[in-house]
Amino acid sequence: MSDLKNDIPDFQTIMLPMLKLLQDGRQWTLNEVMRALTAHFNLTEEHLKIQVPSKQMGLFRNRVGWTRSYLKKAGLIQYPDRGVYQITEEGKQFLANNPPKLRMKQLEQFPKYKEWRQTFNSGNTKEKQATRTEEQTPEEVLASTVEELRNELATELLDKLKENSFQYFEKFVIQLLQRMGYGEFREDSTQHTGQAGDQGIDGIISQDRLGLENVYIQAKRFSNNSVGSPEIRNFIGSLALQGVNKGVFLTTSRFSSSAIQTALDSKQQKIVLIDGKELTELAIEFNLGVQIADTIDIKKIDLDYFEE
Template sequence: MTTAPVSSMPLWHGFLSPVLTVLSDGSVWKKRELQEAVFDHLGLTAEQRAEVLPSGQRRADNRIGWALSGLNRAELVSKPARAIFTITEAGRAIHASHPDGLDEKTLKSLPAYQDYVPAKTDTAAAIDADDPAATSAPLEQIEAGVTRLHADVAAELLKRLRDQHPDFLEQSVLDVLVAMGYGGAEQQAARIGGSGDGGVDGVIDQDPLGLDRIYVQAKRYAQGNTVHRPAIQEFVGALHGVGASRGVFITTSSFSQGALDYANSIGTRVILIDGSRLASLMIKYGVGVQRRKVFTVVEVDEDYFE
């Protein structure tokens, strides 16, 4: 492996069209074989393929990984199984309509991509973590890179949750609450969704002895399918039906202002968690994600030199 200066290989968006070109044969490709075919198509040299990032990952793998993630989010490619890729009809159409190459701006303007576009801070938006020309201070680049990675993971988490059966979401939100410390001494949480659930999908202990309980409602909604006030009113009615005074309503979409105002105006304590916050909590408490790399940042110990 080599850590020589960055070569002239394309940035991640320069891999978009080559990926679609290779996938256009209609075959189902394994990720490793697809990567090598794309590298061949681009004519990457052995030295370029061997370049590594400080983390140890091959630079070319990192860049094609970002491209595949963006194409999948835009629904131009699909993943019928883990590490397996194939082109979609939308992918064929966009590839045909952009013979000179698909760029990042066009990709991110597609409706399917916009459905899952993560919010970025000003700093993160201004820095390309894989751009050697970035001029911000090193620590800012690290923090912005982590923010960007987490934002993309959050978008992917919401996409995955929306693609799963509603039962999966119900269990996932209980897993998050348990990871946050709810569930009592025995971490008791039970999914009670399904027919006859009375408008409540789960219940979880709030205190160690189980003297107080929190009831949960989870709604797997698509982006743009906003939860309005009547849904919250129904949930409050369900809480009253089981003699509960507090609950958590979680959705993979968002809440209307009327729903938010209603939840804040009633005596029953109801916490509303939208898709963005749910994904952030999953990342923070390690639900549905795994730690990939830990970086240690050091500075000079002034006390040592005194």
């Protein structure tokens, strides 16, 4: 079985064949991709039976999943629908130059991949992790792997929030703040006000039953552009019109340096800024839009048991 496992290509080796597979421009399902790549690498049913250590998925299917994820981060493929993959114009342009290989190092040339790395500070690529494995203790390797899986989950969560409507995003951030304890988990503690004529306020959370302490919310579902100082100034103006001094501005994107400074300079209103990275970290911490897929028990020797 170990010899068969060595025949299964790593996720970087799968990158270029998978991209070439999609170069016809049509939408491919995961099953179609799996069959074509299985044939390309001459894998048998015995190869496909080999599973990841958790036994929850086939090893080859898992590696194809990581390949797909990194190609999407680089903007070379897209997901037009659930479980469906399609090459992008960037992917076609890359293949037009007849590249000899495509691995993590080559992904650095793509702006979308650089942006993802900047957002999640992901210096811990699988390629770098592999070179450090011999220098790390098992605990360090485990922690590094958990961090990478968490970043991957955060990326998928952020993609989902960008794909859904802005109304959905507004309701999501209200639910998140409730999960964090604002409004004391009372169902009647929140108002979703986002609509035409909302004066820049998308939601209100009452921190007490009488509504004496309210937190006002602004949510911006941006795909690429960062939030600038004009949006922050408008939010501050909206808070002033409401006669309140507490506000939370959340976005799926980033805040420009001028936007951050504008919030810091505000004297009358206390403005908290939450960007896409922090938003996903909070959602994962408070289990909103995510679920536990697997647990691992790490055991150690019970020294008390062996005392005579």
